[in-house]
Amino acid sequence: MPITASSVPGTVEPAVQALASELLRALDDQEGHAGGDHLDRFVDAWDDRSRGLAAVRVLGADVLTPSALRGAPAGGADEAVVRAAVRAYPAPAGHSRGATLWNVRDAALARVLVAAGTDVTAWEGLASPRSPGWLPDGQWLPLAADLSRLACAAHPWADAALRERVAARRRDVARGLARALLRRDLLGAAGLARWLALDRAGDDEPMVEAALGQLEIVGTGDPRVLLQCGIAHRLMTRAPA
Amino acid sequence: MVTSGGQASDVDVVAVRLARQVGEKAVSWLGTMRTCFRLERDRPGQDLDNGALKSLAELALAGEIIRREAVAGPHCARTAEGLLEFAWRELDEGEVLYRLQAGTPAATHPMEMYASFAATGHRHDGLDRLTTHLHGLRASRVSEHVPNRRLAVAAVAAKIGFPLRDDLAALTGRTWLGGMPEPWMLDLANAYGLTHTVFHLTDYGDRPEGLPGPLQGYLHQWLPVWVEVYREIRFWDLLLELLIVGTCLKRPLFFPAVWPEVAAAQQADGLMPNGVTTPPADPQAAWVNHRHPTIVAAIAGTLTLSRALTRATPGESTS
Numbered sequence: 415m416p417i418t419a420s421s422v423p424g425t426v427e428p429a430v431q432a433l434a435s436e437l438l439r440a441l442d443d444q445e446g447h448a449g450g451d452h453l454d455r456f457v458d459a460w461d462d463r464s465r466g467l468a469a470v471r472v473l474g475a476d477v478l479t480p481s482a483l484r485g486a487p488a489g490g491a492d493e494a495v496v497r498a499a500v501r502a503y504p505a506p507a508g509h510s511r512g513a514t515l516w517n518v519r520d521a522a523l524a525r526v527l528v529a530a531g532t533d534v535t536a537w538e539g540l541a542s543p544r545s546p547g548w549l550p551d552g553q554w555l556p557l558a559a560d561l562s563r564l565a566c567a568a569h570p571w572a573d574a575a576l577r578e579r580v581a582a583r584r585r586d587v588a589r590g591l592a593r594a595l596l597r598r599d600l601l602g603a604a605g606l607a608r609w610l611a612l613d614r615a616g617d618d619e620p621m622v623e624a625a626l627g628q629l630e631i632v633g634t635g636d637p638r639v640l641l642q643c644g645i646a647h648r649l650m651t652r653a654p655a
Numbered sequence: 656m657v658t659s660g661g662q663a664s665d666v667d668v669v670a671v672r673l674a675r676q677v678g679e680k681a682v683s684w685l686g687t688m689r690t691c692f693r694l695e696r697d698r699p700g701q702d703l704d705n706g707a708l709k710s711l712a713e714l715a716l717a718g719e720i721i722r723r724e725a726v727a728g729p730h731c732a733r734t735a736e737g738l739l740e741f742a743w744r745e746l747d748e749g750e751v752l753y754r755l756q757a758g759t760p761a762a763t764h765p766m767e768m769y770a771s772f773a774a775t776g777h778r779h780d781g782l783d784r785l786t787t788h789l790h791g792l793r794a795s796r797v798s799e800h801v802p803n804r805r806l807a808v809a810a811v812a813a814k815i816g817f818p819l820r821d822d823l824a825a826l827t828g829r830t831w832l833g834g835m836p837e838p839w840m841l842d843l844a845n846a847y848g849l850t851h852t853v854f855h856l857t858d859y860g861d862r863p864e865g866l867p868g869p870l871q872g873y874l875h876q877w878l879p880v881w882v883e884v885y886r887e888i889r890f891w892d893l894l895l896e897l898l899i900v901g902t903c904l905k906r907p908l909f910f911p912a913v914w915p916e917v918a919a920a921q922q923a924d925g926l927m928p929n930g931v932t933t934p935p936a937d938p939q940a941a942w943v944n945h946r947h948p949t950i951v952a953a954i955a956g957t958l959t960l961s962r963a964l965t966r967a968t969p970g971e972s973t974s
Contacts, residue, residue, distance in 0.1 A: 555883060585876060592880045595839030597887075603839075624837050 429460055429469035433477070434637035441480035441644045451491035453477055470499035474566040475522040476641065478530075483570070483648045487530035496523070497537055504539030515563060517544040518576075522567035529571040549579050557583055558590020558606060565605030565642055568612045570652065581613045591625055600633045604642035611646035622650070663879050663901070667911030671963040673918040677927070678956015679731040681949045682721070684925030685714065686734040691942040694745050703755065705764065710946055711742040712768035717953045718742070719771040720859055724961040735953075743772055749779025756785055763798060763808045766790075770811040783815075790817045802829035803848040803855070810855035824867070827856065832870060838877040843893065846881065850896040853903050860903040860958050871904055882910050891920055891930040892948040895955040902958040907966065909959060917952070927952040 436456050453470060460466035470477050477496060478488050488496070500523075505516040521543035524534045534540060550556040561568075561580065568580075580587065587609050594603035603625065610622045626643050633639030692714055694707055718739030721727050727735060746752055749772065756765035766786045772778075789795055790812055798808065809821040827833040831845040832852045841849070853874070856865040866874075878901060885894040895917065901908035921927050926941055927948040928934055934941040 554879065589876070589880045592838040592877060593884060596841065596880070596884045621837060625839070628839075 426465055426468040426472060429465045430472045431637050433469040433473055434641045437476060437480045438637055438641045438644055443484055451489055453492040453495040457495050467499040467502050470496060471503040474519045475526050475569060476566045478526045479569045479645060482526055493532055500537055500539040505541035514548045517541045518564050518567050522572060525571045554586035554589045557586050561587060561609050562590060562602040562605040565608050568609045577613055580609055584610060595625060600629055600636060600639045604629050604639045608642050608646040611649040614650060663908045663910050665911060666909060666963045666966050670911030670914040671960055673914040674956045674959035677918050677921055678953050679728060680921060680925035681927055681953040682731050682734050684949055685738055688938060688942050689738060689741055691939055708768055711745055713950045714738050715742045715771035717950050719775050720954050721957050722775060724957050726961045726964060739775060743777045749782050753779055753782040756782060760789055761794060767807060767811045770814045773815045796820060802826060803852045806852060806855040835873045838880060841881060846893055850900050853900045857903040863903055863905040874904060878908055882913060886913050886916060889930045891928055892951060895948060895951040898955045899958055902962045907962045
């Protein structure tokens with residue numbers, strides 16, 4: 415299953431968009447969505463449960479991050495949904511680039527769960543964590559390309575070594591953000607802005623805020639973009655861990 | 656540092672060889688096509704086609720830079736010298752520019768076109784007297800140009816030998832580049848404004864220190880992004896101007912990964928496509944839309960080779 419679903423009719427994309435909208439509401443907690451069992455309700459409401467579970471898998475750790483950021487971690491029913499999604503759509507094995515990215519995605523998912531006290535050691539389908547040696551060295555373009563696909567890993571419970579490596583490459587991440595905006599790749603841009611928001615470091619902060627401000631306006635039609643922007647804003651206003 | 660890697664700041668021997676090849680083939684094409692640059696002679700000076708005049712001035716600029724850098728092979732250097740002399744003869748050794756300036760005294764383009772000739776010792780006494788007079792008028796400091804064009808006029812005046820009357824820092828601050836904007840706000844018009852801001856402040860790489868330090872840092876951060884964006888869409892005309900910008904910095908950026916693509920896009924006869932229009936098979940028809948990118952290719956190849964040699968020579972400063 416590709417990490418980024420295309421918007422072809424009959425794909426999982428409509429479910430992903432719907433789930434992103436749901437999570438965006440959970441982030442704002444406008445309707446008391448945070449915590450509880452909103453993932454369970456979402457999957458049940460979808461006419462094809464497997465499609466709902468696929469959407470959970472596509473969004474990865476982001477299905478849990480909004481409620482966790484609000485200090486109301488997912489309840490047992492939502493954890494069961496995530497576990498079912500992981501089992502239904504196991505991470506690919508092997509050492510391909512795609513498999514490596516799944517390692518990082520699943521590590522990010524596992525860390526949110528563990529932070530909430532969940533034991534994931536027996537979960538089927540979850541990729542094993544990997545040290546951040548996978549991050550491309552040197553050139554900014556491949557680094558930015560990978561990080562934009564791994565935006566769901568940019569959360570406060572992320573692996574410290576990974577955060578340090580990304581922080582050391584902030585200038586390269588910012589280049590990726592500028593390129594994504596110039597190419598009108600809003601989702602990629604929002605993901606990279608989120609990485610920059612995770613560990614703010616002074617000189618590029620006005621740029622991150624300006625980029626997010628623009629993305630929130632031009633990305634109005636895409637809940638996935640808005641979800642990334644919303645999480646990025648939470649990360650920026652959150653007290654350092 | 657000489658490597659075979661792909662970092663923008665590295666000198667890559669293969670890429671430099673390709674840059675030299677692109678530049679020399681471009682000069683060769685310009686030499687072959689030089690009759691296309693001829694002015695129509697049956698019209699009075701004021702009615703001359705500005706596009707044709709501008710092309711002659713750009714030809715002279717390439718000739719000036721190739722002479723100044725002195726890194727071209729003997730054949731290329733001879734062709735470039737020939738182009739410079741040809742352009743000066745076409746302008747009746749400055750008489751055409753003099754008549755144009757006399758007829759349109761408020762215009763700055765005749766003086767701007769004169770710059771490369773004046774810098775290479777091609778002087779016209781009447782034009783010198785007239786531009787000196789005009790440069791002393793209050794009017795010369797209040798032309799309503801866009802900011803990077805104001806810089807162009809200031810740079811040209813310095814090149815011709817006039818005392819500096821403008822506040823370069825203030826002029827620079829009003830350009831797009833001088834404002835160090837959000838990098839994703841670059842569009843085509845501002846991109847060409849940016850390249851020319853760098854060209855004028857550094858005299859096409861002759862004085863890298865003419866570009867203020869904060870702008871050097873800004874370009875080190877964002878030029879790689881813009882080069883990548885215009886490489887991806889194969890917009891050769893602007894891409895080559897951005898490659899020149901890289902060579903104008905105190906710590907030059909070379910973009911070795913880009914040169915194989917530029918070399919592959921260049922036609923066998925040396926014509927450099929602009930990346931927007933398809934060159935017609937007829938060389939004279941192709942000249943119309945491709946003289947500019949080919950002149951830019953000649954300059955980009957020359958400056959890349961020259962800066963790479965400077966950086967690769969022991970004892971030369973690399974900072």
